[in-house]
Amino acid sequence: MTPKQPGTTSGQQVNSGSGLAEHIAAVQRLRREYRELPQGSPVRLAKPTSNLFRFREPSSAPALDVSAFSGVISIDPVERLADVGGMTTYEELVAATLPHGLMPMVVPQLRTITLGGAVTGLGIESSSFRNGLPHESVQEMQILTGSGEVVTATRDNEHRDLFHGFPNSYGTLGYSLRLRIELEPVSPYVHLRHLRFHDAAEAMDALGRICADAAHEGQPVDFVDGVAFGPGELYLSLARFTDCAPWTSDYTGNDVYYRSIPRYAESGATVGPGDYLTTQDYLWRWDTDWFWCSRAFGTQNPLVRPLWPRSLKRSDVYRRLVAWDRRTDFSRLLNHYRGRPPQEPLIQDVEVGIERGAEFLDFYHAEVGMTPVWMCPLRLREPRRPGLAEDEHVWPLYPLENDRLYVNFGFWGMVDMKPGQRRAHHNRRVEEEVARLGGHKSLYSDAFYTEDQFWDLYNGTAYDHLKEAYDPDGRLLDLYAKCVRNR
Numbered sequence: 001m002t003p004k005q006p007g008t009t010s011g012q013q014v015n016s017g018s019g020l021a022e023h024i025a026a027v028q029r030l031r032r033e034y035r036e037l038p039q040g041s042p043v044r045l046a047k048p049t050s051n052l053f054r055f056r057e058p059s060s061a062p063a064l065d066v067s068a069f070s071g072v073i074s075i076d077p078v079e080r081l082a083d084v085g086g087m088t089t090y091e092e093l094v095a096a097t098l099p100h101g102l103m104p105m106v107v108p109q110l111r112t113i114t115l116g117g118a119v120t121g122l123g124i125e126s127s128s129f130r131n132g133l134p135h136e137s138v139q140e141m142q143i144l145t146g147s148g149e150v151v152t153a154t155r156d157n158e159h160r161d162l163f164h165g166f167p168n169s170y171g172t173l174g175y176s177l178r179l180r181i182e183l184e185p186v187s188p189y190v191h192l193r194h195l196r197f198h199d200a201a202e203a204m205d206a207l208g209r210i211c212a213d214a215a216h217e218g219q220p221v222d223f224v225d226g227v228a229f230g231p232g233e234l235y236l237s238l239a240r241f242t243d244c245a246p247w248t249s250d251y252t253g254n255d256v257y258y259r260s261i262p263r264y265a266e267s268g269a270t271v272g273p274g275d276y277l278t279t280q281d282y283l284w285r286w287d288t289d290w291f292w293c294s295r296a297f298g299t300q301n302p303l304v305r306p307l308w309p310r311s312l313k314r315s316d317v318y319r320r321l322v323a324w325d326r327r328t329d330f331s332r333l334l335n336h337y338r339g340r341p342p343q344e345p346l347i348q349d350v351e352v353g354i355e356r357g358a359e360f361l362d363f364y365h366a367e368v369g370m371t372p373v374w375m376c377p378l379r380l381r382e383p384r385r386p387g388l389a390e391d392e393h394v395w396p397l398y399p400l401e402n403d404r405l406y407v408n409f410g411f412w413g414m415v416d417m418k419p420g421q422r423r424a425h426h427n428r429r430v431e432e433e434v435a436r437l438g439g440h441k442s443l444y445s446d447a448f449y450t451e452d453q454f455w456d457l458y459n460g461t462a463y464d465h466l467k468e469a470y471d472p473d474g475r476l477l478d479l480y481a482k483c484v485r486n487r
Contacts, residue, residue, distance in 0.1 A: 019073040026068035072096045080183040086116030086176035102183040105137035109286040110315040116176040126223035129211040132381030135167040142178035146471025165466045168398040187241035190282040192275040194265040195236045200358035203234040226375035231365040245276035290315040343414040352439035357407040374410035396462040443483040
């Protein structure tokens with residue numbers, strides 16, 4: 001552990017007057033560009049970064065320039081609200097809110113995830129057991145629809161169906177240009193406690209109690225997540241805000257955050273001092289090493305790590321390396337010439353009800369075995385709306401149940417294939433098991449469902465109504481074509 005002195009974040013409040021005027025002008029330009037696209041041509045965005053893992057060949061089709069929508073328009077520290085361009089990264093937003101003692105209700109773990117991406121896709125983090133998913137703290141969305149119109153959708157206006165159907169639509173109904181989101185107050189530091197468990201059932205039981213109470217052993221809990229290093233070594237990481245810290249750890253240098261968890265873990269009656277981070281460093285604790293995935297590039301090697309610049313210890317750098325590898329087929333060819341078995345990329349996040357979380361982990365360790373596994377609890381924050389039928393969901397395209405605690409399990413890496421296994425064997429087995437357990441998986445990566453399976457899981461009926469209303473000419477891909485066929 002390398003002590004680090006407390007520091008301050010940089011950022012400034014954006015002037016709402018000029019920021020809003022520039023945004024309005026950018027919207028007008030984008031609408032003109034959209035109308036000028038050739039009829040029948042695919043509509044894509046020109047984005048410098050992506051956190052999707054559905055790699056496809058570069059397209060020569062014209063792309064919409066949305067760079068003008070990457071910025072904080074205004075922050076109201078009294079009402080705890082921010083107006084933000086849809087292409088703004090959470091890194092930019094956090095830098096602007098922390099000087100006001102505020103942060104978004106949920107800050108997804110990777111710096112270059114955009115606000116629009118987290119809403120039209122799905123984001124999650126360790127505050128999700130309190131605050132749900134990022135789209136649940138959105139008050140208002142300005143959306144460029146597939147028909148080329150710009151609409152403002154809220155929970156209760158004429159576009160409320162689009163507001164509730166936009167999450168998990170992945171840009172197939174439209175693109176968010178501006179979002180108004182809620183913020184919450186923060187303290188300068190976070191105190192961490194890591195609890196060790198020796199089996200999955202014990203860990204899930206404790207996780208359920210901690211999330212229900214938002215406390216553990218008389219101390220408040222503001223954040224919860226966990227890591228399974230194996231079937232007999234699981235940790236829950238509990239964090240709470242604090243105004244002071246005797247020291248703060250630095251995991252952007254030679255130390256690696258996930259490796260510190262066993263070192264600081266409490267065991268039985270042994271309760272240590274825990275660990276301390278600045279709030280900013282806590283929010284980005286996973287980004288520095290892309291959870292644990294940076295080890296594939298050798299950057300966790302003690303001989304290499306001091307030579308790897310801090311500025312390159314970022315998830316977007318590692319993702320570009322993965323994209324290069326996919327394009328060149330380098331690692332597959334290297335394994336072939338070394339006589340190693342072929343490998344399957346398994347990059348997935350799934351949600352399973354906590355009461356079946358241990359069952360999923362037992363399956364995973366037996367049939368996949370790749371570790372570590374991230375564990376993050378979540379509960380929907382949004383209450384059921386009056387008038388919803390019993391079988392309808394608040395967020396219809398990702399139909400989680402209200403008042404039910406789920407656990408997100410994230411696992412990312414390469415798994416050895418055995419002779420005779422079908423294509424994407426492990427990915428398909430995960431999909432089958434998650435469906436059997438009544439869960440869902442995020443669609444940012446490869447999916448292998450049949451069309452009937454897919455629309456049954458992701459509410460094809462509700463999607464068709466939204467598609468007909470907001471993209472009647474099919475200018476945008478449909479959800480199955482984009483997320484499974486990878487067009």
